[in-house]
Amino acid sequence: MALTPPDDATLTTTGLPLSGPSSTADRVLLIACGALAHEILALKQQNHWSHLDLQCLPANLHLWPDRIPAAVEQAVAAHRAAYDQIFIVYADCGTGGLLQAKCAELGVQMVEGPHCYSFFEGNAAFAAKAEDEFTAFYLTDFLVRQFDAFVWRPMGLDRHPELRDIYFGNYTKLVYQAQTNDPALDAKAANCAARLNLAYERRFTGYGDLATALTQVAAARAAP
Amino acid sequence: MADDEIILADLSDDELVLQMHDDLYDGLKEEIEDGVNILIGRGWTPYDVLTKALVAGMTIVGNDFRDGILFVPEVLLSANAMKSGMFILKPLLVETGAPRMGKMVIGTVKGDIHDIGKNLVAMMMEGAGFEVLDLGINNSVEKYLDALEAEKPDILGMSALLTTTMPYMKVVIDTMKEKGLRDDYIVLVGGAPLNEEFGRAIGADAYCRDAAVAVETAKAWVARKHNQLSA
Numbered sequence: 001m002a003l004t005p006p007d008d009a010t011l012t013t014t015g016l017p018l019s020g021p022s023s024t025a026d027r028v029l030l031i032a033c034g035a036l037a038h039e040i041l042a043l044k045q046q047n048h049w050s051h052l053d054l055q056c057l058p059a060n061l062h063l064w065p066d067r068i069p070a071a072v073e074q075a076v077a078a079h080r081a082a083y084d085q086i087f088i089v090y091a092d093c094g095t096g097g098l099l100q101a102k103c104a105e106l107g108v109q110m111v112e113g114p115h116c117y118s119f120f121e122g123n124a125a126f127a128a129k130a131e132d133e134f135t136a137f138y139l140t141d142f143l144v145r146q147f148d149a150f151v152w153r154p155m156g157l158d159r160h161p162e163l164r165d166i167y168f169g170n171y172t173k174l175v176y177q178a179q180t181n182d183p184a185l186d187a188k189a190a191n192c193a194a195r196l197n198l199a200y201e202r203r204f205t206g207y208g209d210l211a212t213a214l215t216q217v218a219a220a221r222a223a224p
Numbered sequence: 225m226a227d228d229e230i231i232l233a234d235l236s237d238d239e240l241v242l243q244m245h246d247d248l249y250d251g252l253k254e255e256i257e258d259g260v261n262i263l264i265g266r267g268w269t270p271y272d273v274l275t276k277a278l279v280a281g282m283t284i285v286g287n288d289f290r291d292g293i294l295f296v297p298e299v300l301l302s303a304n305a306m307k308s309g310m311f312i313l314k315p316l317l318v319e320t321g322a323p324r325m326g327k328m329v330i331g332t333v334k335g336d337i338h339d340i341g342k343n344l345v346a347m348m349m350e351g352a353g354f355e356v357l358d359l360g361i362n363n364s365v366e367k368y369l370d371a372l373e374a375e376k377p378d379i380l381g382m383s384a385l386l387t388t389t390m391p392y393m394k395v396v397i398d399t400m401k402e403k404g405l406r407d408d409y410i411v412l413v414g415g416a417p418l419n420e421e422f423g424r425a426i427g428a429d430a431y432c433r434d435a436a437v438a439v440e441t442a443k444a445w446v447a448r449k450h451n452q453l454s455a
Contacts, residue, residue, distance in 0.1 A: 065417065092387045096417035114387040130388065134335045134362070156297025163300055170337035170361055 005037040008145050016056035018079065028052050028221050029082075030214075031075045032089030034059035035116065035142040039179055039207055040089060040214065049218045055079070059142070063154055065094035069102040076106050087217045089210070091115050111213045116140060119209040120177050135172040137198060141179045144189045152195070164196065173199040179207060232258050237266065241277050248281035249288075251301025256309045270316035271323070278309050279351040286348070286436040296340070303344055310350065323353050326446040329371045330381035331359030333392040338385035341415060341435070345381060348435040349442060354379075365392075365399045372400075372409060378446050381438070382428075384415040394426035401427070410445040414438060 005016060011034035018029070032040055034056040044052055055075060061068050068090065076086055088103055088110035103110045113119040117138040118126040143150055152158055155167055174196060176189035186202055193200035232255065235243055240259060247255040256278075263273045285302045288294040294302075328349055332342050339361050346356045357375050359367060372380060384390040393413050400406040406427070413423050414432040423431030429445060432438035 092417075094387060094417050096387060096390065096419055096422055098419065118388075127388075130335060134389075135337055154295075156295070156300075160297055160301060163297060166300055166304075166340065170339065 005041055008142065009149065011035065011037050011056060011142075012059045012146055012149050015058045016054060018053060018055040026051065026221065027083060028085045028087060028217060029079050030054045030087050030089050030217070031072060031079075032056050033061070033093070033116070035062070035140070035146075036089055036210065038142065039210060043207060043211055043214055047215070047218065049214070051221060052214070052218055053083075059146070060150070062093060062150070065096075066098070068093055068095050069098045072099065073102055073106060076108060085217075085221055087214075089214075091119055109217075111210065113209065116210075117177060119213070120179060120205040120207065121203075122205075122208045133175075135170065136175045136201075137168065137171045137173070137196065138175050138177055139189055139192060140177050141182070141185055144176060144185050144192060147188070147192045151192075168196045168198065171196070171198055173201055176200070176202045177205045178202055179205060233262055237263070237268075241280075244277045245281035245284055248278065248302050248305050249285055251298065251305050253305040253308045256305040257312060260309045260312050264312075264316065270313045270320055274310070274313050274317065274322070274351060278306050278313075279348075282306050282348065282351065283436065286434065290434060290436065299344070300340065303347060306351070307347060310347065324355065325353040325443060326378035327355040327357070327375065328379040328381055328442065329357045329359065329368070329375055329377045330379075330383070331363040331368065331371075332361040332383045332385075333389050333396070334362055334364050335392065336384050336386055336389035337361045338415075339383070341385070342381075342383035344435040345383070345414065345432070345438045348439050349381075352439045352443065354442065365396045368396050369399065369403070369405070372405065377409065378449065379410045379412060379442055381412045381414070383413070384418070387417050390415060390418055390422065391426075393428065397427045410442070410449060412438060412441060412445075 005011060015034045016037050028051060030040060030052055032054060037056045040054055057071050057075060061071055072088055072090065079086065086108050088108055090099060091111050091113040092099060093115055099110065111119055113123040120140060157164055174193035189202065190200045230243060232240060232243060240262060244256060244259040247259065259277060260273055263277060264270065282302060285294060285299060289299050330342060330346050332339050346358045349356050357371060359371055368380065382393045382396060384393060397406065397411060411428045412430050412432050413428040418431055420431045430441045432441050
């Protein structure tokens with residue numbers, strides 16, 4: 001049965017509670033960022049990964065990356081006894097290596113890469129572009145939908161639009177990394193670029209290395 | 225005119241300084257400019273205006289940022305207000321002289337365009353009496369080394385906001401080591417994804433969590449360096 005994620009505002013502030021089956025034998029728990037809920041559920045459905053359960057932490061932890069390792073540790077501790085395997089669906093995400101260190105300490109694996117912009121594009125491809133594209137500001141499907149909650153309001157641009165160029169004056173373009181083909185999101189992303197006074201580029205990435213990583217996790221413990 | 229509007233020129237010196245702390249906290253640029261001009265007009269030295277009105281006010285802002293009471297947008301507005309006050313004071317400070325704490329070269333590393341924290345550090349270092357050469361963003365190792373050679377500062381400050389760019393700080397420090405320059409400078413690093421462990425691992429002298437910590441760390445290291453030289 002397909003699981004419908006909650007609305008994006010809930011994923012931002014609350015996350016997605018675990019709704020796995022009562023028996024957790026031979027199952028894998030994915031502890032993920034709320035910003036990835038739609039994508040992970042889509043991949044689960046596409047690939048019939050019924051043995052993967054999902055819990056999402058609030059996406060807005062990204063506003064305080066130093067809180068991510070502790071939140072992940074708490075979630076792992078809460079479910080460790082019930083699951084044979086737990087996989088962390090976060091990249092480094094601004095933790096400066098602290099999440100990787102925490103995962104190593106907990107004995108769990110995580111997604112490779114510096115952040116979701118990188119793994120959606122493919123870590124190797126993203127790194128190859130780094131020299132030419134470091135003046136790009138990236139948005140994903142989730143971030144386009146949640147632009148005001150993640151960018152506009154936390155940066156105070158709703159109250160102080162005069163700060164825009166202090167934040168974004170060194171950027172040259174907004175790249176919308178599209179996970180899905182959605183003309184409405186494309187239009188919204190273009191509008192985000194205009195609000196930030198940046199050039200706009202849409203780039204379809206699909207699920208990139210997220211799909212690769214989850215495919216490996218799913219295959220390592222194939223569905224019973 | 226509203227009944228409760230405060231006329232800055234009517235306040236005593238002490239009241240005005242406290243009002244300027246409030247205005248700085250609220251990011252009121254024009255009020256800060258007015259306050260600076262009033263104090264100068266009353267015969268205050270530019271150095272006293274800088275330290276007692278601006279730096280002291282910005283220290284309150286820094287403390288409340290550290291304690292989670294103020295957030296980045298508010299700090300930026302305060303910084304803008306302080307910057308406008310310093311713009312008035314800078315030429316006057318040159319004319320009248322002020323204690324010099326030391327010299328710093330600062331810049332954001334290669335591949336990184338983020339400069340909000342770096343700019344804040346540069347401004348607070350200037351406010352604390354350091355001469356600051358700001359190299360801006362996206363600095364290669366060559367650019368850092370050229371500036372060190374030309375400016376002979378006490379301190380090199382490097383900033384990065386991205387996990388992907390922060391390792392470049394090690395490239396700069398390793399190059400300084402290769403050229404036998406590392407011990408000639410105090411190297412301070414900062415930026416959101418950094419931490420003390422990273423600072424130690426790459427061979428920096430200190431990681432600075434925020435602008436206030438950067439100033440205190442710089443003062444302590446410069447004093448230590450001077451003590452070593454005079455020993």
